[in-house]
Every structure is written in structure tokens, then in C-alpha cells.
């Protein structure tokens with residue numbers, strides 16, 4: 177296994193630290209303690225003919241999704257560099273999971289946090305954020321791609337320029353997110369599997385696929401990394417279209433994507449994502465969200481190719497659980513809205 181030094185390339189150049197030694201030490205100590213609640217997530221086998229398919233259950237992270245990892249790691253690294261102190265207000269644009277993880281972790285270490293959300297957020301996530309954060313900013317206007325991301329990012333810029341000691345975690349461009357997945361998610365997978373042939377990963381900011389692909393390609397040089405996105409997301413060049421399922425896709429090409437080592441891309445229509453989520457529940461007993469359903473739909477599309485190999489070992493990342501989507505992805509009436 178390579179050392180942490182391998183990842184230094186991902187780490188931003190050191191800015192001059194704004195030292196507040198006493199406070200920074202306390203914050204760093206709190207973050208060290210917080211790190212102890214992040215434990216390796218389990219993987220389970222799924223019975224699918226012709227392959228050895230495993231699902232890594234990222235929804236077992238403490239706040240419920242894969243985004244716990246970059247949320248924790250970005251705060252930890254920022255504190256180590258002296259970029260945040262206990263007077264900092266953390267600001268982030270998120271459609272749900274990253275904001276929830278940041279809300280919990282900032283709260284636990286005594287930082288302020290303002291999430292910038294949009295109407296696509298699940299009502300469960302919105303309630304969670306409103307219970308934990310004194311201020312939640314919800315944008316309502318769609319951007320020129322039909323999504324909300326650009327409007328949310330404009331709002332983040334505005335808040336950062338008006339709030340003293342604001343810190344934008346920048347999940348779309350922060351290399352610490354890649355480092356989190358390289359060391360934590362990727363490191364765990366390498367410790368759990370002696371070999372791997374294919375890994376299917378839903379993409380939004382690109383942080384997961386960048387970190388995991390880099391780590392896995394070191395360990396398993398022949399592994400195929402398959403990026404999974406929604407039709408109508410612009411990440412891999414599809415024409416922008418209104419999308420309804422959060423957690424996957426984007427209306428910008430995220431800068432972190434350039435760090436990913438991707439072998440193939442599969443674009444899934446939202447209807448197919450819904451069917452795959454239901455199949456995961458009804459056939460495999462996994463209640464998971466849209467990005468996991470999309471990744472499973474991509475495995476199914478790939479099935480004929482996979483079966484040509486000798487029972488390949490395939491990993492599917494289940495980034496979050498399905499409970500927040502009971503009123504959407506799992507509601508047959510809501511699904512009639514989808515093209």
C-alpha cells in the first residue's frame with residue numbers, strides 16, 4: 177500500500193495560515209475525536225448470475241452517506257492548515273448529503289454552518305438541516321441548464337463575500353475531497369478485496385470517483401472504473417435537461433473530475449434509475465437512493481459484457497440509503513412526472 181505522501185499531489189498549496197493557536201488546537205483536537213466515529217463500511221454480496229457482485233453500503237456512515245468522508249476530511253485538513261478556527265462560518269452548496277454531513281460535523285466541533293440548498297432536496301434532508309442549522313438558504317431560480325447548481329454557487333459567493341471568517345468547503349473543486357476518498361473509501365476497498373475487475377460509481381462532484389479510482393488502479397492495475405451519470409447531466413457531455421433525482425449528475429463539469437481515472441461512462445435515464453432502486457429493494461433487500469440505483473442499472477446494462485469474463489468480481493457503491501426518497505423515487509405517483 178502506498179503512503180499518504182502519494183496523495184500530496186491532490187493537496188492545495190499551503191495558504192499563509194491565519195493562526196489562532198489556542199483555538200485552532202482545540203478545534204483540531206475535536207476533529208481528531210470526531211474521526212473516531214467514522215468506521216469502515218460493510219460490503220454485501222448480491223446474487224446476480226454470471227458475476228460476483230458486491231455492494232458497498234456507504235449509507236452505514238454515521239450521518240448516512242458517502243459524503244460523511246469528504247465532510248470530515250475537508251474540515252480536518254482545513255483545521256490542520258489553520259484555514260478555519262472556532263469563529264469560522266462554513267458555507268456550502270449541496271443538494272443534500274454533503275450538507276447533512278457538514279451540518280452534523282460542524283455542529284459536533286462547534287462551528288457555524290450555512291447550507292445553500294435548492295427545491296430538489298428531499299424533505300427529510302431539509303428538515304434535518306433546519307433542525308441543526310440556525311440559517312438555511314434555499315435558492316428558487318433555475319440556472320441556464322435547467323438545474324439549480326449555478327444559482328447555488330452564486331449564492332455561496334455572495335455569502336462568502338458578506339460574512340466575516342467564512343470558509344467555503346467547495347465540494348466541487350476541493351482536492352481534500354479526493355484525498356478523503358483515496359485514503360478512506362479507496363483504502364478500505366483495497367483492504368477488503370484481494371482482486372476487483374469492475375467498479376461502478378455514481379458521479380456528481382467527481383470526488384468519489386477521482387479518489388477511489390486513483391487508489392484502486394494502484395492496487396488492481398486492470399480494474400475497470402465505470403462512471404455512472406444521469407441522462408441530462410452535463411458531466412460527460414450529455415445535453416442539459418431538467419433532472420429530478422438528487423445525488424447524481426450535475427449542471428457543471430466538476431473540476432475534480434479531471435483527477436479521475438475512468439474507463440467507461442454509462443448514462444442512465446431517471447426512469448431506469450427508479451426501476452433499479454425498486455429491484456434492489458425487492459430482489460436484494462437494499463433500500464438505497466438514486467445514485468445507487470443508477471449504478472445498479474449500469475451493472476445490468478453491462479451484464480452481457482461482464483458475463484463474457486470468468487465470473488468477474490464487480491463492486492457497486494451504494495452512496496446513500498433510500499428512506500429520504502420514499503416520497504419520490506419510491507412513490508409511483510411521483511414517478512409519473514419523469515419522462
Ligand SMILES: Cc1ncc(COP(=O)(O)O)c(C=O)c1O
Pocket residue numbers: 241243272273274378379380381382383384385422423424465467468495496
Ligand atoms: C447519494 C449520492 N451519491 C453519489 C454522489 C456522488 O458523489 P461525488 O459527489 O463524490 O461524485 C453524491 C454526491 O452528492 C450523493 O449524494
